[in-house]
Amino acid sequence: MQLPAARGRVSAALIDALAGRTTKLPAFAHFDGDEDLHLTLFVCYELAYRGWDGVDDCWEWDPGLLRLRTAAENRYLSSLYDLVGAPTEAVDPATVPAALARIVEEDDGPGLSGYLRGRATFEQFREFVTHRSVYHLREADPHSWALPRIGGRAKAALVEIQTDEYGGGIEPRMHQELFKRTMRWFDLDLSYGGYVDSVGAPTLAVNNLMSLFGLHRARRGMILGHLAAYEMTSSLPNRAYANGLRRLGGDADATAFYDEHVEADAVHEQIAAHDLCGSFAAAEPARAADVLFGARCALAVDSLWAQSVLDTWQQGRSSLRNRTVQPVLAG
Incomplete structure (x- = not known):
């Protein structure tokens, strides 16, 4: 890069x-x-x-x-x-799965998935994919930093989730690779990090949040809460993205990434809340509040990003810094 x-x-x-x-x-x-x-x-x-x-x-x-x-x-x-308040001093570990469910239920994001499903133009959806490529071309990697830092049932649960993210060891099934199929349908550059210059601070903040949590052992609870929030809020938006692509004429290759997440994350939701975060909080009670903080941050930072994208579209402008991304195959 x-x-x-x-x-x-x-x-x-x-x-x-x-x-x-x-x-x-x-x-x-x-x-x-x-x-x-x-x-x-x-x-x-x-x-x-x-x-x-x-x-x-x-x-x-x-x-x-x-x-x-x-x-x-x-x-x-x-x-x-x-944005979300500092982690509280004490959280009952037994309440963590239910607290995560409440955080997800109370999230009132700006509705980007609904817009993409029913109203987005081809170029707007292409911009959305451009933004998300910064994360999805290394999807799962930031959360994998937690693997050597936890043990027991929580570790096994994280391995189960990450195994799916990495395609069960089959390269074409890796979610990073599935996303390239969507990008290819939009004639986008498949290079890792190819659009860093094209996206603004809100997009970089989404990615930096995962690294901020994942690269520090002291924040291991936060990265687990972040992952749980992602898994618990993924199925319905990804169904909307897939349907939005189909509305625009997207074929099976274009929607494969999103269709995969509809099924996989419905299973991951329970694993993440109970087996991963619940077990981690029980093993490390002092970090239970960190789990909830990580989840709140994940949703709040994603909402800020989504709102920034919607705001520019509603103003009739591009959401990208360089105004437009030229098709790779144009010419």
């Missing part, structure tokens, strides 16, 4: 250092707004995934980079506390 274009002073200094244009990382953390903040975080986090073309892998553990990342993480965490 190519290093993206900077969006402010901090991200510019970071990218210049990683590209070898300077020997110094930024010695400041005064971000030029959310675009600068979330691009900085995304660039730092990607070093723990597949990395950046031409950037030495040793940067992942560079002390200066970690100091910068920590400053950006603290800024992001502060905004999350403002």
Whole structure:
């Protein structure tokens, strides 16, 4: 993946250092707004995934980079506390599955899935897929960070969910690969991270949230709650996405990713709430509140992203930073 274009002073200094244009990382953390903040975080986090073309892998553990990342993480965490409140001091572990169900039930997101099902144009749906490609081309990877950090029944439950996400070991069935079929139908670039420059801070924030939780052992409860929220709210929206694609003429390849999630996540919902999060909370009662915090953050940050997309469409504008994404096969 190519290093993206900077969006402010901090991200510019970071990218210049990683590209070898300077020997110094930024010695400041005064971000030029959310675009600068979330691009900085995304660039730092990607070093723990597949990395950046031409950037030495040793940067992942560079002390200066970690100091910068920590400053950006603290800024992001502060905004999350403002959004959903900080984790409470004590939660009865036995109540965690029911509490997760209430959080999901009370979620009143902006209705993006309904819009895509019944009203979105071809180009709007294509933009939606472009945004989601930043996550779906590495789907499951952020949550897999939790595997070595938990044990017992919770670990077994996470393995069960992740096995489905990775296609049971069959490459074409991996959800990352299924999403490429949708992208191919829209003539989009299938490259991992190919649209980072095209999406704004709300999209990067969705992805950064998973890394913020997943890359820190201390936040293992949060990443499990995040996964549970995703699994417990996935089936109905994915059914809407699939039906929206069919309305636009999408074939079986176009809808395969969404159709797969309708079935798989209906099963995962109970596993995630009870076997994964319930068992984890019972084993680590002090982390029960973290599970609920992770779930609340997942839904709230996704809602902010969805609202940002809908707002631009309602204003007759593109939701992408570069206005439009050209078809790969055009010409």
